[in-house]
Structure formats: structure tokens, C-alpha cells
Amino acid sequence: MLFRSATTTTGTSVSAGTISASNLTASITPISSSNKILVLASGQLYTAGGTGGGLFLYRNGSLVFSPSSIDATNKVYQFYNISYQSATINYLDSPATTSSTTYTVYFSCYTGTATFPYASAGQSNATAVIQLLEIAG
Secondary structure, three states, rough: EEEEEEEOOEEEEEEOOOOEEEEEEEEEEEOOOOEEEEEEEEEEEEEOOOOEEEEEEEEEEEEEEEEEEEEEOOEEEOOOOOEEEEEEEEEEEEEOOOOOOOOOOEEOOOEEEEOOOOOOOOOOOEEEEEEEEEOOO
């Protein structure tokens, strides 16, 4: 079994309607192509105006996870009408490979701008974490 972890303290910003890569990324090389990868990612997401947003997960540049809630205008979100939110991804992936596999967290918001990760008042650093755990398939 393999375990990989990475953190970032560098926040990036995005404008409404755009899904943008964060600085949160980690790679793992599975031992067997039948094994699964448990991806755990978290960090504080700030949306100006409290309009809501969410985290997305990409594997080697392709979308593998998006938030599950959809509102009446078909916007996908993890939370809505909240400015500061501890956003998370808990995803069990089946990459079916023994090649190096890179996971990157992306994020988005619905109006205004968003920043991920974000340091709220009283915090000295914005911190986000991604952990990859290989599980025997």
C-alpha cells in the first residue's frame, strides 16, 4: 500500500463560471492496476458575496469528481449562500493503471470571485491538504 500527502498555503482566485486549478496536487503510482485510490482533500473556500461554490477533482487532467447538488439553474455546488466554507472531497477512484497518476483539486463559484485555500481572520496561513491512499482491489 502507498500513501501520499501534499499541502499548499498558496491561494488562487477564480471568477464566476470558471473552473480553475488550485495549487493542491499530488501524485501516486499504484502497485496494481486493480487497486483503488482513496482521495481525501480539504481546505477553506471563500466566495465573495456568499454565493456558494465547490471543489472538483481531476485525474491526469480529466474530471473524475464534481459536487453532487444541482440547483434550479443547473449550477453544481457543494454549498450555497455561504461565504466561508470548509470544503472537502472524499472520493474512491479506480484509475486502472500502474503509471504515475496525478490528482489536482479545482474549484469554482457562481457569482463574483472565489479563493482556495483561503485564510480567514485570525489565521496566518491558508492551508489545504490532499491525501492519496492506495487500497487493494
